Amino acid sequence: MDRVVATCDEAVADIPNGASIMIGGFGPPGIPVNLVRALRRRKLRDLVLIYCGGGTEEDGIGGLIADGAVRKLISSYPTHPGATAVREKYLAGELELEVLPQGTFVERIRAGGAGLGGFYTPTGVGTELAAGKEVRVIDGRPYVFEFPLRADYAFIKAYRADRWGNLVYRRTMRNFNPIMATAARIVIAEVDEIVPVGALSPEEIETPCIFVDRVVEAPRDWVRRAPPDER
Amino acid sequence: MDRVVATCDEAVADIPNGASIMIGGFGPPGIPVNLVRALRRRKLRDLVLIYCGGGTEEDGIGGLIADGAVRKLISSYPTHPGATAVREKYLAGELELEVLPQGTFVERIRAGGAGLGGFYTPTGVGTELAAGKEVRVIDGRPYVFEFPLRADYAFIKAYRADRWGNLVYRRTMRNFNPIMATAARIVIAEVDEIVPVGALSPEEIETPCIFVDRVVEAPRDWVRRAPPDER
Amino acid sequence: MPLTREGIAYRIAQDLPDGSFVNLGVGIPSLVARFIPPGRTILIHSENGILGAGPKAPPGQEDPDLVNANGDFVTLVPGASLFDHALSFSIIRGGHLTHAVLGALQVSRCGDLANWRVPGPRVPGVGGAMDIAVGAQQVWVATTHTTDSGEPKIVDTCTYPLTAARCVRRIYTDLAVLSVEGERLLLEEIAPGVTVEEVVARTGAMLTLPATVRTMDIPTEYAGASLLAP
Amino acid sequence: MPLTREGIAYRIAQDLPDGSFVNLGVGIPSLVARFIPPGRTILIHSENGILGAGPKAPPGQEDPDLVNANGDFVTLVPGASLFDHALSFSIIRGGHLTHAVLGALQVSRCGDLANWRVPGPRVPGVGGAMDIAVGAQQVWVATTHTTDSGEPKIVDTCTYPLTAARCVRRIYTDLAVLSVEGERLLLEEIAPGVTVEEVVARTGAMLTLPATVRTMDIPTEYAGASLLAP
Numbered sequence: 001m002d003r004v005v006a007t008c009d010e011a012v013a014d015i016p017n018g019a020s021i022m023i024g025g026f027g028p029p030g031i032p033v034n035l036v037r038a039l040r041r042r043k044l045r046d047l048v049l050i051y052c053g054g055g056t057e058e059d060g061i062g063g064l065i066a067d068g069a070v071r072k073l074i075s076s077y078p079t080h081p082g083a084t085a086v087r088e089k090y091l092a093g094e095l096e097l098e099v100l101p102q103g104t105f106v107e108r109i110r111a112g113g114a115g116l117g118g119f120y121t122p123t124g125v126g127t128e129l130a131a132g133k134e135v136r137v138i139d140g141r142p143y144v145f146e147f148p149l150r151a152d153y154a155f156i157k158a159y160r161a162d163r164w165g166n167l168v169y170r171r172t173m174r175n176f177n178p179i180m181a182t183a184a185r186i187v188i189a190e191v192d193e194i195v196p197v198g199a200l201s202p203e204e205i206e207t208p209c210i211f212v213d214r215v216v217e218a219p220r221d222w223v224r225r226a227p228p229d230e231r
Numbered sequence: 232m233d234r235v236v237a238t239c240d241e242a243v244a245d246i247p248n249g250a251s252i253m254i255g256g257f258g259p260p261g262i263p264v265n266l267v268r269a270l271r272r273r274k275l276r277d278l279v280l281i282y283c284g285g286g287t288e289e290d291g292i293g294g295l296i297a298d299g300a301v302r303k304l305i306s307s308y309p310t311h312p313g314a315t316a317v318r319e320k321y322l323a324g325e326l327e328l329e330v331l332p333q334g335t336f337v338e339r340i341r342a343g344g345a346g347l348g349g350f351y352t353p354t355g356v357g358t359e360l361a362a363g364k365e366v367r368v369i370d371g372r373p374y375v376f377e378f379p380l381r382a383d384y385a386f387i388k389a390y391r392a393d394r395w396g397n398l399v400y401r402r403t404m405r406n407f408n409p410i411m412a413t414a415a416r417i418v419i420a421e422v423d424e425i426v427p428v429g430a431l432s433p434e435e436i437e438t439p440c441i442f443v444d445r446v447v448e449a450p451r452d453w454v455r456r457a458p459p460d461e462r
Numbered sequence: 463m464p465l466t467r468e469g470i471a472y473r474i475a476q477d478l479p480d481g482s483f484v485n486l487g488v489g490i491p492s493l494v495a496r497f498i499p500p501g502r503t504i505l506i507h508s509e510n511g512i513l514g515a516g517p518k519a520p521p522g523q524e525d526p527d528l529v530n531a532n533g534d535f536v537t538l539v540p541g542a543s544l545f546d547h548a549l550s551f552s553i554i555r556g557g558h559l560t561h562a563v564l565g566a567l568q569v570s571r572c573g574d575l576a577n578w579r580v581p582g583p584r585v586p587g588v589g590g591a592m593d594i595a596v597g598a599q600q601v602w603v604a605t606t607h608t609t610d611s612g613e614p615k616i617v618d619t620c621t622y623p624l625t626a627a628r629c630v631r632r633i634y635t636d637l638a639v640l641s642v643e644g645e646r647l648l649l650e651e652i653a654p655g656v657t658v659e660e661v662v663a664r665t666g667a668m669l670t671l672p673a674t675v676r677t678m679d680i681p682t683e684y685a686g687a688s689l690l691a692p
Numbered sequence: 693m694p695l696t697r698e699g700i701a702y703r704i705a706q707d708l709p710d711g712s713f714v715n716l717g718v719g720i721p722s723l724v725a726r727f728i729p730p731g732r733t734i735l736i737h738s739e740n741g742i743l744g745a746g747p748k749a750p751p752g753q754e755d756p757d758l759v760n761a762n763g764d765f766v767t768l769v770p771g772a773s774l775f776d777h778a779l780s781f782s783i784i785r786g787g788h789l790t791h792a793v794l795g796a797l798q799v800s801r802c803g804d805l806a807n808w809r810v811p812g813p814r815v816p817g818v819g820g821a822m823d824i825a826v827g828a829q830q831v832w833v834a835t836t837h838t839t840d841s842g843e844p845k846i847v848d849t850c851t852y853p854l855t856a857a858r859c860v861r862r863i864y865t866d867l868a869v870l871s872v873e874g875e876r877l878l879l880e881e882i883a884p885g886v887t888v889e890e891v892v893a894r895t896g897a898m899l900t901l902p903a904t905v906r907t908m909d910i911p912t913e914y915a916g917a918s919l920l921a922p
Contacts, residue, residue, distance in 0.1 A: 001711050001733040026510045026547070027529035052547075054587070079587030080533070087585050099586045102509060103551030103593035110548050111350070115785035115827055116338070117367070117374035120348030123555060123593045126627045136348070138378070143348035147369070159527075164771050170434065171527035174546040175510050182782055198770030203401065204435065205773035206546075208743045210713045210735070210788050222526055232481050232503040257740045257777070258759035283777075285817070310817030311763070318815050330816045333739060334781035334823035341778050346555035346597055354785060354823045357857045390757075395541050402757035405776040406740050413552055429540030436543035437776075439513045441483045441505070441558050453756055 003165040003215045004194060008038035011188045011216045015039065015153060020048040022154040022184055023061060024177035032157035032190040034218040036060035046071040050151055052105060052176055054083025065089055072096035076105040101129060104146055106179055111148035113182025118147045154184035158207065161191040165212030166205045174206060181211040188214040192223040234396040234446045235425060239269035242419045242445045246270065246384060251279040253385040253415055254292060255408035263388035263421040265449040267291035277302040281382055283336060283407055285314025296320055303327040307336040332360060335377055337410055342379035344413025349378045385415035389438065392422040396443030397436045405437060412442040419445040423454040463655045464636040469689035470604050472497040473680055474563055474634050478504050484561045485594055488532050490604040491563035497684065507559055509590040511550045514542025531590065554590065555597040562598035564591065566605040568620045571667035573630035573642035575603065576622035595626035607635035607664050614666030637661050646670045651678045654690065693885045694866035699919035700834050702727040703910055704793055704864050708734050714791045715824055718762050720834040721793035727914065737789055739820040741780045744772025761820065784820065785827040792828035794821065796835040798850045801897035803860035803872035805833065806852035825856035837865035837894050844896030867891050876900045881908045884920065
C-alpha cells in the first residue's frame with residue numbers, strides 16, 4: 001500500500017507518447033509543477049493535456065506546448081496572460097483545442113470518475129460551445145448533453161500526503177485536484193510533505209488513498225522555510 | 232446573515248401540508264431527530280419524504296409515517312429492522328414508495344443541487360428498478376437516465392455550525408447531509424453546537440453557509456457531557 | 463457627468479442587499495467589493511473555491527496558495543469556506559448565488575449577454591462566464607455604455623458570440639441603470655448631468671421610458687475614489 | 693466436510709491481495725475482514741462514507757457517530773478517511789473498488805446476480821447492492837451452495853429479480869469455489885471431503901470441469917472459529 005516514489009522523474013517514467021494527462025491547478029495554487037517539469041524532460045510527443053488554463057513558461061505546461069509535445073489541449077480558459085505557447089501553436093494550426101465552460105470541464109471529469117455515462121447541463125445552450133452537441137428540453141428548460149472525461153494519467157498537487165496516498169490540500173489548492181484524482185487510470189500526486197499513515201485526521205482527508213497510485217515529495221521553498229504553525 | 236433560530240418547533244413552523252422534505256442521516260448518525268420530532272408535532276398531511284431508509288419509531292421518521300402524515304416516500308433501503316411503519320402503510324396501500332439504488336438516490340439529489348438536468352448511470356440496467364426508464368448505450372455500455380431531485384425543505388444534522396450556517400460533521404454523520412443541503416429551497420440544520428463566525432477553519436467547513444437557511448442548536452446528551460477534546 | 467469605473471462599481475454595491483452571495487467578474491465588477499456599504503454582510507464567491515473572499519493581501523503578506531479566480535492573491539473574511547471546483551460550480555449552476563456582476567462586450571434588449579469572445583482568429587477561452595450567466599439568480603452587467611470608439615454595447619441583437627441568452631436582469635453603465643423586463647429594456651436611472659436623450663443616442667436598442675427617470679444618487683468621491691468623471 | 697459461514701469467509705480472505713479496496717455486504721461477506729491474513733493491508737469500504745473501516749467497537753466504547761453500512765458501531769484503522777455518500781458512490785460506481793463480496797439469493801451461470809428481493813407482496817429496498825454489483829472491479833459472491841430447503845442458489849437463469857447482469861466473477865460457497873468465464877461456470881475448488889458429484893448434484897446450472905479440481909486448503913479452525921462443519 002506504500003505509494004511513495006523517490007523522484008518526479010521516476011513517477012512519470014512510464015508515460016508513453018500519445019498519453020492523455022489531466023493536470024490540476026488554477027492560478028499558481030495546486031499546479032504540480034515538478035511533475036510537469038519531469039514530464040517535459042521526457043521529450044514525449046502527441047500528448048493530450050486536460051488542464052483548465054493554457055499554461056505558462058513558468059508552470060511548465062506552456063513549455064510542454066512550446067516544445068511541441070502536445071497534440072491537443074482540453075481546457076476552459078487558455079487565454080490568460082502568459083499563455084503565449086497556446087496562442088502561437090493554435091494559430092499556427094499545430095495544436096488542437098477543445099474549449100469547455102469551466103463548470104462543464106470539471107463536471108465531465110467528475111462524471112468520468114464517478115462512472116456516469118454523461119449529464120445534461122444548462123450551460124452553453126445556444127452558444128458556439130454547444131455547436132453539434134445534443135440539446136434536450138427537460139422540465140421546460142433546454143440542456144446540453146456532455147460526455148464523461150477520463151485520462152490515462154492525472155498529475156495532482158496536494159499539501160500533505162501519507163504514505164498510502166491520502167491527500168490534504170490547503171487554501172485554494174483543491175480546485176480541480178480532488179476531482180481529477182478520481183478520473184485517471186494512474187494518479188500521481190506531488191506534495192509538500194509526506195507524513196506517517198494515521199497522522200492525517202479521517203475527516204480532513206479530501207482525496208482518499210483509493211484514488212492515488214504514486215506520491216512524490218517535492219516541497220516548495222516557502223513551505224520548507226515556514227514552520228507548520230505559521231503556514 | 233445570522234441564521235440561528237431558537238427552537239426546532241420554530242424552525243419547522245412554516246412547512247405546509249404536502250411539502251416535500253429531504254431528511255439526512257444513515258444508521259443513527261446524521262439523522263436530525265429533533266427537527267423530525269418537531270415536524271411530527273405539526274400534524275401535517277400529504278408530505279413527501281426523501282430519506283434513504285424507512286425510519287423507525289425511535290428516529291421519528293417511522294412515527295411520521297405511522298401517523299399517516301406521509302403520502303410518498305422516496306428511499307433506497309426502507310426495509311431495515313425497525314421500519315415497521317413503512318411496511319404496514321405500504322402493504323395497506325396507504326403509502327406510495329419510490330425505491331432507488333442508493334448511488335442513484337444520492338446522485339439525483341446532487342444533480343438537483345448542482346443545476347443539472349439529469350444523468351446516465353450504469354446502475355440498475357436490466358432490473359425492475361429501471362422499468363419504464365430510458366436506456367441509452369454510451370461508448371458500448373448501457374446506462375439508465377435519471378432525473379434530478381429537489382425538495383421544498385431539507386432537514387440536515389451536523390456537528391457544529393457557526394451563526395451563518397457553515398457546517399462541520401464528525402465521523403459518519405456526513406452521509407447524505409452535505410448533498411441534501413444543496414438541493415432544497417429551505418435548508419434547516421440541527422447541530423450539536425453553535426460557534427462564533429470565524430471559529431471554524433475554512434478548510435474544515437463541509438457545507439458552506441450559502442446552502443443553509445436556518446440553524447438550531449439541539450445538542451445530543453453525549454455531546455453535552457463529553458468535553459470537546461474527548462469527542 | 464458620466465460615472466467612472468469606480469462610480470459604476472459604487473452604484474452596483476448600493477443595490478446588493480445584506481446577506482447576498484455574489485460572484486464578481488474581472489474588470490469593473492471586481493471593484494464592487496470595495497464599495498459595499500458598512501454594516502452589510504455580503505459574501506464574495508470565487509470560482510476556484512472560495513466563499514467569503516476578502517480584499518487583496520497586503521504586499522509581502524500574500525499566501526501563495528490563496529488566489530481568487532482573477533489570479534489575485536486575496537484574503538479570507540471570518541466565516542469563509544474553501545472547496546473544490548465541482549462544489550464551486552454546483553453553487554453557480556445550481557442557482558445558489560443571489561447575484562453575479564459580469565462585464566460585457568454586448569448586451570441585447572432582452573438580456574442576451576456576449577462577454578467571452580470577439581470573432582476572428584483568436585484563441586477561444588470562456589472560463590466560468592457561461593455557467594455564471596445561466597446559474598446566478600440575478601445577473602447584473604457592469605460596463606461602459608459604449609466602446610472606446612463610441613459603438614453602443616447595448617444592442618438590439620448581439621453580433622458577438624453569446625455567453626448565454628436572456629440572462630441579464632440589470633445593466634449598470636457610466637450613463638445609466640437599465641433593467642430587462644421580458645422584451646423591454648427599461649431606463650431606470652441616469653447619471654447626474656446626463657440627459658435621457660444622450661442615453662438614447664448612445665444605446666443601440668429601443669429603450670422603454672418610465673414616466674420619470676430618476677437621477678442617480680451618487681457622491682463625487684468615496685473613500686478616495688472619484689466616482690464621477692470630470 | 694462443507695465449510696461453515698466462517699469457513700467461506702476465511703477462504704475468500706485468502707484470495708484478497710495485499711492493497712485491495714473491498715466492500716463487504718451483509719451476512720457471510722461481513723465476516724471476511726476477521727480472516728485477512730496477517731501482513732496484508734486491505735482497506736474496507738463502507739457505503740456510508742468510510743474507507744478503512746476497522747473491527748466493531750468494543751462494548752461501551754462505541755462512537756455514536758461511527759457506524760458502517762450494516763449499522764454496526766465500528767472503529768477506524770489508521771489511514772482511514774471519511775466522506776459523504778456522493779463520493780462514496782463515485783468510488784463504487786467509478787470502478788475504484790478492487791473487490792466487492794456480496795451475498796446472493798441466486799447467481800446464474802453467466803454471472804447474473806439476484807440478491808435484493810424475493811418476489812411477492814413485500815416492501816422493496818435495494819440499498820447500495822446494484823451500484824456495487826455494476827461498479828466493483830471484481831464482484832465475488834459468498835453464499836451457501838443451496839437454500840435451507842436444499843434448492844440450488846447457482847442456477848441457469850435467475851428467477852428472482854436481478855441486481856445486475858453478468859457482474860459476478862467468482863462464487864464461494866460451503867461446497868466449492870467457482871468462477872464465471874463468459875458463458876461458462878468453472879468448478880475451481882471443492883471443500884475437503886466433498887465430491888465433484890455432490891457439487892454437480894446441488895448446482896442448478898451446467899458446470900465446466902477442468903482436468904483436475906483442487907481441494908481447498910483450509911484448516912479446521914482458525915482464531916477460535918470452526919471453518920469446517922462437523
